[in-house]
Amino acid sequence: MRIEVRQGLPPGQRRLAAELYWQAFGGKLDRVMGPEPRALAFLERVMRADHVLAAVDAEGRLLGLAGFKTPAGGFAGGTCADMRAVYGVWGGTWRVLMLRALQGDVDNERFLLDGICVARDLRSRGIGSALLEGICAEAVRRGYPAVRLDVIDTNWRARALYERQGFIAIRSHRIGLLRYVFGFNAAITMVRPVAG
Template identity: 45%
Template structure:
């Protein structure tokens, strides 16, 4: 999948293996506000993310020099952009640290549904914002969903990420429910997450 946009960037399936560390850093910059209290310290979080990233469930934006400037992930019954086992957690954080982190992260897990492609995160580097990278990645995710026979794309956006929600709404996503975090808001750093979906037309 390639799609040059005004020659500023291109959209590709997966991500270059030599960009794995960059992908982990961008992911952490985007989601440390949500996962920071769970996956801290930063060095261990980056180590875990780099270990778990799966190119088979990624769509990336590369600049003219091939540098990674954005990525969207998705989840199916076969895997996800970032998914690992308890063994991965304990390898990075030790037995106790890996156990409690794994239990807490399970609360955020969402399972794929028939006919629905589940997004597993989207992020754009600060330097590339305003170029249309986020919109292009969302469009590519929707195309990938149609190619897989899905009729909807779903994502979740937390209440503190108003910039992202505005992007999703401009791209045709609509609210489909809200989940409260309750007492876990002190761990996750947000009070609620809104499920947003976009209906798709078959090719």
């Protein structure tokens, strides 16, 4: 399969991008972002095409994506107003508070990967590796010396991919009582040097 990694989302595939993202992260975000139809509506609303790399096939079909975070924002962050528009005032407010408690800050020293996902039926075909290489190339293009990501302690498959791609675990951050909401105990920070 021919894989091309491009900046932005393919035309007309915003809904598919939201579905891929939810497929990858819905397991840990469902209690806060669910129900699924609202989560997909929120993701479609907030996804930033200027903060994502997309893996596509020869026909331009979306196979996977890798979001990133910069001081200008993240791929699927959105604002309080976006959250309230989809979930209402009360529903949006408590969701914002829960997500802020979980999310890390922007790393101004390293390029920050903010979520990578590949269509479930296309995994183990090199798409994730191609996206990671694309993120590393984007980091170099932007002048960063390294890429940083966080992976949850229960996602051993993703961590193995990151390790094969040269990422090294540098710390583990326990999330305390939030584990009862999000379903994992800790986030592991991993870094890969890309320049210098």
